[in-house]
Amino acid sequence: MRKLAALWRRHPILTTAFLAAAALTVLFTVRSVMFTVYWADPSHRDQAIKPWMTPRYVAHSWQLSPDEVIAALEVPLSAGHRKTLGEIATDAGVPLSTLTARIQAAATRLREGQE
Amino acid sequence: MTDFLLAMVPDYGAIVLMIVTFLSCLALPVPASLLMLAGGAFAAGGDLALSATMAGAFAGAVSGDQTGFALGRWGQGAIDRFTRGKPKRRALVDRAHAFSLRWGGPGVFFSRWLVSPLGPYVNFLSGASRLNWFHFTLFGALGEAVWVCLYVGLGYSFSGQIEAVADILGNLSGSLAAGLVTLFLGMFLWKRMNEKDNR
Numbered sequence: 001m002r003k004l005a006a007l008w009r010r011h012p013i014l015t016t017a018f019l020a021a022a023a024l025t026v027l028f029t030v031r032s033v034m035f036t037v038y039w040a041d042p043s044h045r046d047q048a049i050k051p052w053m054t055p056r057y058v059a060h061s062w063q064l065s066p067d068e069v070i071a072a073l074e075v076p077l078s079a080g081h082r083k084t085l086g087e088i089a090t091d092a093g094v095p096l097s098t099l100t101a102r103i104q105a106a107a108t109r110l111r112e113g114q115e
Numbered sequence: 116m117t118d119f120l121l122a123m124v125p126d127y128g129a130i131v132l133m134i135v136t137f138l139s140c141l142a143l144p145v146p147a148s149l150l151m152l153a154g155g156a157f158a159a160g161g162d163l164a165l166s167a168t169m170a171g172a173f174a175g176a177v178s179g180d181q182t183g184f185a186l187g188r189w190g191q192g193a194i195d196r197f198t199r200g201k202p203k204r205r206a207l208v209d210r211a212h213a214f215s216l217r218w219g220g221p222g223v224f225f226s227r228w229l230v231s232p233l234g235p236y237v238n239f240l241s242g243a244s245r246l247n248w249f250h251f252t253l254f255g256a257l258g259e260a261v262w263v264c265l266y267v268g269l270g271y272s273f274s275g276q277i278e279a280v281a282d283i284l285g286n287l288s289g290s291l292a293a294g295l296v297t298l299f300l301g302m303f304l305w306k307r308m309n310e311k312d313n314r
Contacts, residue, residue, distance in 0.1 A: 007304060007307065007308050010307070011304060011307065014303065014304060015304065017300055018300040018301055021293050021296040022293075022297045022301075024289070024293035024297075025293040025297050027293075028286050028287075028289035028290030028293055029286075029290045029294075031286040031289075032286040032287045032290055035279070039276070039279035039282065047275050047276060047277075047278065050121070051118065051122065052118050052119075052121035052124070052153075054125045054157065054162050056157075056160040056161050057156060057157055057160045057162065057274070059160060060156070060159050060160035060161070060274050060275070061274050061276075062275070063275075066160075066161070082125050082126060082162050083125075084122045084125060086122060087122075
């Protein structure tokens, strides 16, 4: 213990840095475990629709075909359609939540049809 | 900010990734890992070309490394002034120099992807301690290739869960980087503590 106190007096900055780094290591390790546990739960896995996603992005991550998602939107899209859902919602004057609900309804319908 | 950048990815994929990886190599707080995962995921969905996405991220990362290295070299004058007439400080800088000459190559390589939070500081230090430029560039480019392939590849494969991958990997690499710093500081302090005993 006296050794540690002497070390602290001789290298106050390095000792503080050491303790801070050790605390950060513990913090990040705990967070890694917490996130792993959180995301391992299947109910957290269906990625929520966000304004930055494109119809094809949603199609791929929800395992639907792009045409199915685009049809579900019920909004006319120009060719190429690399627009994000946020842009599509603004252009069509529809809230994003409406588009989300339409995609969700279509996904449920299509998945039931497969079974 | 993150959502705004993510929304830019499908339209300007390669350019956004280039800018973001460039800035992240200079220690600026941008979500480079998440955006590379998103780039991979958009490529999997068919919105982006995989090769262009990777090339953009790689080009930004390598030029960011070079900028950091050049800044470090430029800052060497400041280090010289800092140590002039102070043998203790000089000894510390000499030790850092010897360390980077010995571990420079692998240090640069692994700080690109495995302990990526340390990457920017390794860039500055490599420049300041006059690590061989060719060595730095070679190991740096190899490491950045691993970083880009790893994150864009994971985004491509786990396109439905990029937020999960980003949360887990971000904390894991933070934990590794902080652990490594703890280890080095601990070893240094331990040595000093015993040196004093022997006197």
